[in-house]
Amino acid sequence: MPTGSGAWHPSERELARRAERRRLRVRRTGTAGLSTVLVFALLGLALVLSPGWERVQGTFFSWSAARDSFPLVLEAFWLNVRIFLVAEPAILVLALLVAIMRGTRSAWLAPARIVAVAFTDVMRGIPTLLLVVLLGFGVPALELQGVTNDRLVWATVALILSYSAYVAEVFRAGIESIHPSQLASARALGLGPVRTLRHVVVPQAVRRVVPPLLNDFISLQKDTALVSLVGVYDGVFAARDYASYNFNYTSLVVVALFFIVLTVPLARFTDWLQRRVAERERAGVL
């Protein structure tokens, strides 16, 4: 049905092109789907047909053990979540402080720079695992007046110190990535060093380092399991305890799923955050 000469409609050739594209797309999707199903089916088959599968299923994927250990692990895992929620803000503050101290230029602040460098070197140099044991058992052994000997508190402090050292370096990288022209502009506007830092440098730096920050925090979430070294009964320890007592590793799979459930939404959220920032910064360019 031909329309008026003014209205555009695709030519025969264009329609043919579209049909061809659609055909290719369907075929591509079909092939991708088929190959995916094939590969995963074969992988599953390889797993299930392997001679040890029955034993692996019994010791790693036992439904009854999963049901048994679930409430124990869930209850103990709540502790991991709380440790994480306390440690994360503390780490952000401490790390930013260390990064800023390290970035100072004033001659008077040389001691601050030395402290910042020493802190990062020492805390990052000691394996987190050792730090947890050293603080968890070492500080209470000092028998200081008025200082708690709660293992949970000291283990959490150890995590905060260790991770602050890593995160401080991430912040430093972000701060150093801010172009000197930004500093010059801030100066030109009459901002002092503190206000330059506060309004120009830090906000941009933080935005740039969100992905590595998230990386460190996911890492931290998992390292909350280290508190078990001083006898704090977290989710991973509950799972291991169940496993060792019953000779069945299923509880470890259960707690692994807990961690995945916790980290995946966080990762998607950061992706979304990043995309939003990128879109805003690119506005009008792309």
Place this chain on the structure above:
Amino acid sequence: MLRRSAVVPALASLPLLLGAVACAPADEEPTATDPGASASPDEDAADVDPAGCVTDDMLLEDGTLTVGTDSPAYEPWFADNDPTNGEGYESAVAYAVAERLGFSEDEVTWVRVPFNTSYAPGAKDFDFDINQISITPKRAEVVDFSQGYYQAAQAVVALEGTAGAEATSLEDLADLRLGAQTGTTSLTAIRDVIQPEVDPAVFEDTNSAKQALANDQVDAVLADLPTAFYISAVEIPGSTIVGQFQPESGEQEEFGMLFEKGNPLVTCVDAALAAMEADGELADIEQEWLSDVVGVPELQ
């Protein structure tokens, strides 16, 4: 182009996957004969002659008995953290069993087996593991145990002059901060028998438990009686054994050697243990290494 680019990788991964199936270890003989092997050893043990029992195909390595235990190896079960010296109760038992099975001392090798890997599925890197492992029905679903070679009581260790040392009954213990090692029957005894008001502290190993006790982070720790003796006598100055109790009423808790499920060697080891029990060697070894266990008050 499209066909090739999409299909070729999928095809390429085929042999890889099939290879993975093909390379997987073949099903071992013992697994097939499993039910028979694990059901009968107790009755058969007396009829089997331990000396002629072991054949090379039962062993990890021909002509060698490979025995596993955790590291560090604690007193009084081992001496000087060295299982090869034949000193300490479990080391002595292992060498005595080996001798009954016809292995000389230098035909016994030791491997280090962390407790939480001893029950991993698949082939073990030891013929048997001896590491104060309590025999429980759930555990016996995954591994095979020899008959018990020691009957363990639970004991409570506390620092002298603290609230823990004052306890005279299980009820007294319920008000305290208690600790024990992960995965142990001691921990289960706290949870099931004592049921304290504060959740028990769970430790990686007895070393951490001892540290926490010394730091006043717990009031008392539980361990099997011989371990408790060693802790109180040697490791923590000023500590004392408050008392002992049997966690499972009626049924005595026993330590057994741990074998891969279906390992036919269990029958031979059981025969050796039965013979050692019959002629008093096991009692002698116990007398030599664990003789202190008398005179500890029973907690009710």
